[in-house]
Amino acid sequence: MTDYPIADYDDAYANGAHIAGAADYPPRWAAKAEAFRHQLSKAGRARLDLGYGSAPRNQLDLFMPESAPKGLAVFVHGGYWKAFDKSNWSHLAAGPLAHGFAVAMPSYTLCPENSISGIAREIAAAVSFAAQEIAGPIRLTGHSAGGQLVTRMISGAPLLSDDVLSRIAGVTSISGVHDLRPLMQTEMNDALKIDAAEAQTESPVLLAPLAPIPVTAWVGASERPEFVRQNRALYEMWRGFATPMHMYEDAGKHHFDVIDGLSDPDHPLCRAFVGLD
Numbered sequence: 001m002t003d004y005p006i007a008d009y010d011d012a013y014a015n016g017a018h019i020a021g022a023a024d025y026p027p028r029w030a031a032k033a034e035a036f037r038h039q040l041s042k043a044g045r046a047r048l049d050l051g052y053g054s055a056p057r058n059q060l061d062l063f064m065p066e067s068a069p070k071g072l073a074v075f076v077h078g079g080y081w082k083a084f085d086k087s088n089w090s091h092l093a094a095g096p097l098a099h100g101f102a103v104a105m106p107s108y109t110l111c112p113e114n115s116i117s118g119i120a121r122e123i124a125a126a127v128s129f130a131a132q133e134i135a136g137p138i139r140l141t142g143h144s145a146g147g148q149l150v151t152r153m154i155s156g157a158p159l160l161s162d163d164v165l166s167r168i169a170g171v172t173s174i175s176g177v178h179d180l181r182p183l184m185q186t187e188m189n190d191a192l193k194i195d196a197a198e199a200q201t202e203s204p205v206l207l208a209p210l211a212p213i214p215v216t217a218w219v220g221a222s223e224r225p226e227f228v229r230q231n232r233a234l235y236e237m238w239r240g241f242a243t244p245m246h247m248y249e250d251a252g253k254h255h256f257d258v259i260d261g262l263s264d265p266d267h268p269l270c271r272a273f274v275g276l277d
Contacts, residue, residue, distance in 0.1 A: 002225040009185035012226045015255040025256045026088065033090035037061070040090075052106065052129035053122060060106035060126050061086055062133060063093045069102035071136035071169070073274065074127055075262070078144025078175075081119055082111045082191050092262040095270035101139065104130035112191045116148075116180065116202050123149045124159035137169035141273050143259050144227075147176020148204060151215065151234065156207035165211060172216040172273045175227050175255055178204045178234040182226065205230075205237045212242040216272045220253030227255060246272070 002012045016022035040046040040063055047062040073096040077084050085107040093103035106126035108119050131138060142150035151173050153160060160168075180199040183189055200206055209215075215238060219231035228249065235247040250258055250269070261269030271277040 006182070006185075006226075009182055010187050012224060013183065013186055013188075015224060015227075018224060019254050019256055022256065026084075029088045029091075033088050036091040036094065037087075040064075050129070050133075052126045055109050055122070057085065057107045057109045058122060058125070059086070060104050060130060061090060062130065063090070063097055063103045063105075065097050065100050065102060067100065069134055069136065070100040071102070072104060072130055072134040072138045073101040074104045074106070074130060074138065074140050074150075076106065076108075076123055076140070076142035076146035076149045078142070078146045079110075080177075080188055080192070081114075081116055081145045082188070089259075092259060094263040095265045095267065096139075096262070096274050098265035099270070099274045099276070101274060102130075102134045104134075106130075112193060115198065116192060116194060117198055120149055120152045120159060120202060124153060127153060128160060128164050131164045131167060136167075138164070138167045139170045139172070139273060139275065140168060141172040141174060141262070142176065143174045144255070145177060147173035148178055148180070148202070151176060151178060151204040152202060152207075154211065154213050154215075155204050155209050156201060158210060168211075168213050170214045170216070170273070170275050172218060172269075173231075173234060174218045174269070175220065175223060175258055176204075176217070176230060176234060177227075178230050179206070205233050209238055209241050209243040212244065214244040214275075215246070217245065217247045218258070218269060218272065219249055220255060220258035221249040221251045222254045223258065224255065248272070 140150040261267035
């Protein structure tokens with residue numbers, strides 16, 4: 001458990017150190033994702049490495065459902081804005097694909113080469129690019145750092161055009177880091193380089209939603225207490241606005257397995273993401 005007030009911010013935000021077999025998860029994710037891309041590529045349903053910007057990592061993969069898409073789902077990966085890329089998560093597209101959505105998964109330029117505010121602008125460019133490729137409603141989800149990025153898309157200084165913003169039908173933040181201020185006290189801030197000004201402009205809990213778009217704040221009940229608190233913080237701050245808010249604490253799930261439900265079309269997380277629950 002994390003004691004409050006926090007004495008050790010690095011431990012409070014350390015996920016792998018508190019998950020059994022943590023080192024096994026990334027290679028397992030990568031293997032599942034590669035097999036999924038191979039399967040959909042053989043079926044002619046994968047458009048890989050589409051460029052949405054000028055930077056080397058400004059690429060996204062777009063997976064297509066079996067019939068005409070009913071809309072666009074976007075998954076933004078985590079890794080504390082400094083790790084991973086789109087290639088680790090492809091298999092998570094299976095759930096929304098089964099519900100008829102095209103699924104876009106972007107990479108982005110990581111810290112310290114980029115800033116968190118710069119990453120948000122890249123994600124906005126990725127969402128805008130994918131929105132031009134796929135008609136219909138748009139649903140955004142992101143895990144951990146990705147949860148901050150997708151909630152940032154609909155709050156604060158506008159990053160999306162009015163046309164794209166008006167198409168966003170729902171946002172699901174999974175284990176999102178919605179308040180950047182505590183991370184300024186961690187060693188990882190040597191790479192993230194968050195300062196007080198950026199914490200103010202890029203922390204969704206400190207921002208107002210731009211439109212009454214339904215938001216689901218989802219977290220594993222067995223995650224580090226700070227992630228549970230961060231999830232509750234978004235819910236409590238934003239339910240004071242017109243934004244319809246829903247909060248779930250997924251029993252028994254930790255930071256690395258809480259995302260698994262996206263791959264299962266019948267899982268409550270996937271159903272919430274596509275707007276069925």
